Amino acid sequence: MTQTAVPAAQLPGGGTMPLLGFGTWQITGPQAYDAVRTALDVGYRHIDTATVYRNEEEVGRALADSGVPRGEVFVTTKVPPGADDPRKTLETSLQKLGTDHLDLWLIHWTEGDSIHENLWRVLLEAQQAGKVRDVGVSNYSLDQIDRLTRSTGQQPAVNQIEWAPTLYDDEVARGHAQRGIVLEGYSALKNTNLDDPVLREIAEANDVSTAQVLLRWHLDHGFVAIPKSVTPERIAANFAITGFSLAAEDVARIDALAAR
Ligand SMILES: NC(=O)c1ccc[n+]([C@@H]2O[C@H](COP(=O)([O-])OP(=O)(O)OC[C@H]3O[C@@H](n4cnc5c(N)ncnc54)[C@H](OP(=O)(O)O)[C@@H]3O)[C@@H](O)[C@H]2O)c1
Numbered sequence: 001m002t003q004t005a006v007p008a009a010q011l012p013g014g015g016t017m018p019l020l021g022f023g024t025w026q027i028t029g030p031q032a033y034d035a036v037r038t039a040l041d042v043g044y045r046h047i048d049t050a051t052v053y054r055n056e057e058e059v060g061r062a063l064a065d066s067g068v069p070r071g072e073v074f075v076t077t078k079v080p081p082g083a084d085d086p087r088k089t090l091e092t093s094l095q096k097l098g099t100d101h102l103d104l105w106l107i108h109w110t111e112g113d114s115i116h117e118n119l120w121r122v123l124l125e126a127q128q129a130g131k132v133r134d135v136g137v138s139n140y141s142l143d144q145i146d147r148l149t150r151s152t153g154q155q156p157a158v159n160q161i162e163w164a165p166t167l168y169d170d171e172v173a174r175g176h177a178q179r180g181i182v183l184e185g186y187s188a189l190k191n192t193n194l195d196d197p198v199l200r201e202i203a204e205a206n207d208v209s210t211a212q213v214l215l216r217w218h219l220d221h222g223f224v225a226i227p228k229s230v231t232p233e234r235i236a237a238n239f240a241i242t243g244f245s246l247a248a249e250d251v252a253r254i255d256a257l258a259a260r
Helices: 027-040 057-067 086-097 118-129 141-150 171-178 197-206 212-220 230-238 250-258
Strands: 007-008 017-018 045-048 074-079 102-107 130-139 158-162 182-187
Touching: 007 130, 017 074, 017 158, 027 045, 057 074, 057 086, 074 086, 086 102, 086 118, 086 250, 102 118, 102 212, 118 141, 130 141, 130 182, 141 171, 158 230, 171 182, 197 212, 212 230
Parallel strands: 045 074, 074 102, 102 130, 130 158, 158 182
Antiparallel strands: 007 017
16 A cells, blocks of 8 residues: 655644654653654654653654654644743753754643643743744643633644544534644544444455554544554554545544444
8 A cells, every 4th residue: 555645734833743643651761762763764753742751852862863854853742731940841841852943832731720821821932932833732622722812812723632533522623623723632542442343344445454544534534643652563554544545434434433
């Protein structure tokens, strides 16, 4: 199956965000270095990390050693909302990642109903200073996003949320699309039964695996997927999803898994 370029979303700050990236939660030390090197070798050009993952240094070394030019890789990291000094957190992230700018900096989560407006202003300031191309949030509801936008006049470019067919909610998907906010999904594999008969039938018809169908579902919707794996064969297979696309009726059948 001939693979083609990974589709991408245009972000308001000028960034181009590949809809398929590599997740790095729960991988640290040499395992993180090896996994990210493998991911870059097989073609991923988008890496997702976070201050709290404690692997930014390994991600940075893997990026440097890969030989892939920095400008070809979309790098996201995230600041914890309780950071004492978020400006310093950013400097530490940049230094560990070995770069002078991030492609995307996210507020990692919310606490209760709070929107972390002051922290958001720090992200906007970093964007103004050219240290971060685009800024966004993670684990925010649409209501929290609207409150943040109203209070600062600046809407997040991306919201990274837990997302999978079993969690699919048309209102949430449409709400992001209507606002022009990229919906970046996480933990899709963990939230999916890869033996599901619907996924199996679609996988067989396309001569791919059910994990590949699951990840392709994100791309065909315009969502971002960031599968994590430490297994080289899975890292490669999860990336090999540009040689096919799902029929509209199959996308709808997968959407319907949430209702079961
Ligand atoms: N913003 C947030 O609050 C937040 C929260 C959670 C995650 N994230 C981000 O989203 C990324 C992905 O989420 P996640 O790490 O929670 O989970 P995930 O990517 O849904 O699942 C990872 C698990 O799936 C397995 N796996 C990978 N490819 C597979 C395949 N082809 N077939 C079967 N199993 C496969 C992995 O096993 P092996 O590694 O053993 O191969 C691992 O156990 C994270 O790494 C992180 O970057 C963000």
